Amino acid sequence: MALTERFEIADKTEQNDLQLDRHGRLRHLLTLQGLDRQLITALLDEAETYLSGDGEPVVRGDALAGRTVANLFFEPSTRTRASFDLAGRRLGADVLNLDVNTSSRKKGESILDTIYTLQAMHIDIFVVRDAQNGVPAYIAKHASDHVSILNAGESDVSHPTQGLLDLLTIRLHKGGFEGLTVAIVGDIAHSRVARSAAEGLVTMGVGDLRLISPASLAPEAGSVPPQARIMHDLDEGMRGADVVMALRIQRERITNLEGIPGVDEYFAHFGVSSERMKLAAADAIVMHPGPMNRGIEIESKLADSPCSVITEQVRNGVAVRMAVLASVIRTLGAQ
Numbered sequence: 001m002a003l004t005e006r007f008e009i010a011d012k013t014e015q016n017d018l019q020l021d022r023h024g025r026l027r028h029l030l031t032l033q034g035l036d037r038q039l040i041t042a043l044l045d046e047a048e049t050y051l052s053g054d055g056e057p058v059v060r061g062d063a064l065a066g067r068t069v070a071n072l073f074f075e076p077s078t079r080t081r082a083s084f085d086l087a088g089r090r091l092g093a094d095v096l097n098l099d100v101n102t103s104s105r106k107k108g109e110s111i112l113d114t115i116y117t118l119q120a121m122h123i124d125i126f127v128v129r130d131a132q133n134g135v136p137a138y139i140a141k142h143a144s145d146h147v148s149i150l151n152a153g154e155s156d157v158s159h160p161t162q163g164l165l166d167l168l169t170i171r172l173h174k175g176g177f178e179g180l181t182v183a184i185v186g187d188i189a190h191s192r193v194a195r196s197a198a199e200g201l202v203t204m205g206v207g208d209l210r211l212i213s214p215a216s217l218a219p220e221a222g223s224v225p226p227q228a229r230i231m232h233d234l235d236e237g238m239r240g241a242d243v244v245m246a247l248r249i250q251r252e253r254i255t256n257l258e259g260i261p262g263v264d265e266y267f268a269h270f271g272v273s274s275e276r277m278k279l280a281a282a283d284a285i286v287m288h289p290g291p292m293n294r295g296i297e298i299e300s301k302l303a304d305s306p307c308s309v310i311t312e313q314v315r316n317g318v319a320v321r322m323a324v325l326a327s328v329i330r331t332l333g334a335q
Contacts, residue, residue, distance in 0.1 A: 186247030
């Protein structure tokens with residue numbers, strides 16, 4: 001079946017070459033790794049222009065007027081898919097949503113045949129989520145020159161727009177990144193969110209990045225930036241933190257559950273709670289990329305507390321995706 005296609009995996013250099021055009025402009029967004037601070041800052045600055053307050057009219061624009069965005073989600077999604085849909089429409093695009101259950105890929109069609117079919121319908125931007133590693137870069141390598149590919153979640157490897165919205169949320173609350181202590185807690189080994197957040201935070205110059213998990217859910221050597229500290233004691237890891245991000249256990253990506261803590265054991269040792277937040281800085285914020293498993297990786301009361309910025313992350317996600325869509329369409333228009 002085509003759902004078990006194997007893709008050539010682009011190395012870091014090749015991904016960087018694919019992402020940027022010869023003038024250094026964003027051509028595809030495949031990963032935050034390799035993007036410089038100036039480019040990320042420009043995306044965050046533009047995203048802020050698309051923010052509006054609660055109860056205010058949403059910000060709209062015409063950057064994508066006459067353009068078509070195809071959201072190809074071959075893996076379940078709520079927040080990312082909905083926000084890309086809204087982002088495209090708010091910028092004036094026609095938006096096509098396609099998932100594996102309504103696509104010919106389920107019948108055995110290759111991913112490239114799916115892309116070529118949709119290219120013939122004048123799709124300008126493909127937003128792709130897939131459970132397999134290598135798919136976004138593989139498509140970017142073979143797509144037409146007038147098409148842009150955006151990674152909306154790639155296996156356990158990368159989720160760049162989530163990383164950007166996390167950066168935006170932190171910047172809005174903390175004013176910047178230098179000198180901050182950020183603690184990311186949970187299943188680091190299988191989390192594309194953790195990888196993209198870590199890559200972005202290191203690029204932006206965060207002071208102390210702590211990745212905290214049970215030993216059985218720790219990242220492999222080389223899979224996260226070397227500047228990150230790998231830790232297994234939550235109390236130690238949260239002490240003095242300015243930002244605490246909780247992650248769920250990615251059970252759908254774990255083939256062997258041996259050594260993985262049960263629910264009660266996990267919450268007792270790695271659950272982010274109101275009591276543990278007393279170890280963090282007095283003005284610390286709590287984040288979660290969703291979906292949340294309340295009472296497992298995060299205490300329900302804490303998720304709804306004044307220090308929680310979880311719903312703000314969702315709001316910021318639409319703005320970030322508007323900025324990314326507008327950026328790549330400018331690059332396409334400049335070719």
